[in-house]
Amino acid sequence: xxxxxxxxxxxxxxxxxxxxxxxxSLTELNAIQLATMPASHKLQTAIQDYxxxxxxxxxxxxxxxxxxxxxxxxxxxxxxxxxxLEGTSALAQxxxxxxxxxxxxxxxxxxxxxxxxxxHPTIDRQALRHHIQHVHRAKDDQQRRxxxxxxxxxxxxxxxxxx
Numbered sequence: 554x555x556x557x558x559x560x561x562x563x564x565x566x567x568x569x570x571x572x573x574x575x576x577x578s579l580t581e582l583n584a585i586q587l588a589t590m591p592a593s594h595k596l597q598t599a600i601q602d603y604x605x606x607x608x609x610x611x612x613x614x615x616x617x618x619x620x621x622x623x624x625x626x627x628x629x630x631x632x633x634x635x636x637x638l639e640g641t642s643a644l645a646q647x648x649x650x651x652x653x654x655x656x657x658x659x660x661x662x663x664x665x666x667x668x669x670x671x672x673h674p675t676i677d678r679q680a681l682r683h684h685i686q687h688v689h690r691a692k693d694d695q696q697r698r699x700x701x702x703x704x705x706x707x708x709x710x711x712x713x714x715x716x
Contacts, residue, residue: 569620575628576619578635580604586638591630596622652712656705660688676711 560568579590580603587597599622603615623631637645658665659681666685670678684704691697 572623572628573616573620575632575635576600576616576623579631580616580619582638589638590634592626593622596626648712652705652708656701656708659685659704660701673711680707681711 579587579592579596579600582590582600584601587600590597592600596619599615599619603612603619606612606615639645655665655669659669666682669681670676684700684707688697688700688704691700
């Protein structure tokens with residue numbers, strides 16, 4: 554007997570529902586995020602079609618089709634990529650904390666800039682110095698927090714675009 558015949562109907566329905574839910578999560582991504590997913594071209598096209606449909610009934614049918622296409626995909630790698638993108642994976646949380654750590658060090662320790670530039674040689678040095686100076690020149694706590702957030706976003710964007 555093959556593996557499909559041994560699974561119960563309830564288990565097959567549960568698996569199909571899980572695939573549809575994964576598909577629904579993928580349909581909520583923008584084009585750039587979708588391009589980072591380890592999914593086939595056919596699945597990505599089906600998701601883009603879903604996003605174009607105005608009718609709820611058409612979207613419902615397309616979502617079922619997406620769930621069917623996902624069965625042929627490596628769902629584990631898609632789920633991992635989605636979790637990383639949403640920031641729920643352990644790796645994403647670690648990266649977030651590392652970026653926070655660097656932001657705080659760059660603001661507080663003058664020698665941290667040299668160390669950071671040594672570890673990340675491809676970063677835009679001038680822009681990084683500019684963001685750090687903005688934090689130091691802030692007139693009040695509100696400006697300081699805003700500048701620190703801008704520095705964090707710069708570090709995150711540089712990290713995301715690094716090869």
